Amino acid sequence: MRRLLLGIFISLLFSACDDGDIIVTSFDFEDSSLKFCSGPNKNVIYAINNNDVYESISLEFSNNNQLDVDEDGNIIPPDEDQVSFPLSGSNRVVYRIYDSEVPNDYFCNVVPPSSPDVIEEWVSGTGGTVIINTDFIDETATSDPDRDGLENREEGWNSLGEDLQDTDEDGIPDYLDKDDDGDNVPTSNELANSANDPVNENGYRDTDEDGIPNYLDNDDDNDGVLTRFEVEEGDEDNPAAFQTAQGISNYLNQEQTAEFQHEVYISHDITRNYGLQILINNLKFEKQDGSGESIQFETYNLGNLSSNSVDFPQCPGQDPDCSDTEEEEETTETEG
Numbered sequence: 001m002r003r004l005l006l007g008i009f010i011s012l013l014f015s016a017c018d019d020g021d022i023i024v025t026s027f028d029f030e031d032s033s034l035k036f037c038s039g040p041n042k043n044v045i046y047a048i049n050n051n052d053v054y055e056s057i058s059l060e061f062s063n064n065n066q067l068d069v070d071e072d073g074n075i076i077p078p079d080e081d082q083v084s085f086p087l088s089g090s091n092r093v094v095y096r097i098y099d100s101e102v103p104n105d106y107f108c109n110v111v112p113p114s115s116p117d118v119i120e121e122w123v124s125g126t127g128g129t130v131i132i133n134t135d136f137i138d139e140t141a142t143s144d145p146d147r148d149g150l151e152n153r154e155e156g157w158n159s160l161g162e163d164l165q166d167t168d169e170d171g172i173p174d175y176l177d178k179d180d181d182g183d184n185v186p187t188s189n190e191l192a193n194s195a196n197d198p199v200n201e202n203g204y205r206d207t208d209e210d211g212i213p214n215y216l217d218n219d220d221d222n223d224g225v226l227t228r229f230e231v232e233e234g235d236e237d238n239p240a241a242f243q244t245a246q247g248i249s250n251y252l253n254q255e256q257t258a259e260f261q262h263e264v265y266i267s268h269d270i271t272r273n274y275g276l277q278i279l280i281n282n283l284k285f286e287k288q289d290g291s292g293e294s295i296q297f298e299t300y301n302l303g304n305l306s307s308n309s310v311d312f313p314q315c316p317g318q319d320p321d322c323s324d325t326e327e328e329e330e331t332t333e334t335e336g
């Protein structure tokens, strides 16, 4: 409501109100988080309010715009920090008041629902611009975007994104790297102390007691053979599976020094969480009852939409098998 009133004041102060009377309508969506759905002909970002009054606000936009939708119907966050597109015939903001409760699946139905009835409707005119600001929401001290069991603050993260810790120097900072020491044993498997191995001062497994925890140690048993090479040919990405002595993997056994050199790396792909802030500049709502009434906002904050568990591919710098050109070639082959 505060935003709406501010918008009205701005309109009164800075623009000539020659479009008719201004009516204060409830636009109170402050407690609603935005939702998204993809319908047969359009995409809709919307909020529904069933408290006090039955109302909705929705941004409808065509399927051919700058926002892409994946096969599961989720918005793919744009690569750019900000994208914008104009409000026009197929891109519009609609505010409605209804005669009864609005169901959660009201939008994006193939067959439009017969109830509730719309008793008041405001639709955006032309001239407005949709602004979408995208940012990660897993860039906080206590997030764990690589899901290795360590929070960002334990992996050398900082809010400036400068001088980030990258233990294995593969170009992927530790807070996004699920194998921090690049030894092909995931960090999540190197923290736990399944045997009665020694631990370092922070309680993390430190098999060779050199003070470097296994998840940051590329030679866990300190036998001079890198963990990633204590494997069998054909099973290069699984050091844990290579056991020539009973019950203990060679990479944790100082007595076993069989070595097989290779250039295989485990997948470093992760998923990340994004927040999309939706703003409308120069939004002009026109009441759809022929009265000519309108409301103008210089900047209307529609709200925030989150997009979670979005695929985030990563390639270790040393890995010859997943460079960008390789991926493009593979894509072309699949399509051809």
Ligand SMILES: [Ca+2]
Binding pocket: 166, 167, 168, 169, 170, 171, 172, 173, 174, 177, 179, 180
């Ligand atoms: Ca790294």
Ligand SMILES: [Ca+2]
Binding pocket: 146, 148, 150, 155, 173, 174, 175, 176, 177, 178, 179, 180, 187
């Ligand atoms: Ca990590």
Ligand SMILES: [Ca+2]
Binding pocket: 179, 180, 181, 182, 183, 184, 185, 186, 187, 190, 214, 215, 216
């Ligand atoms: Ca590791």
Ligand SMILES: [Ca+2]
Binding pocket: 219, 220, 221, 222, 223, 224, 225, 226, 227, 230, 251
């Ligand atoms: Ca070793």
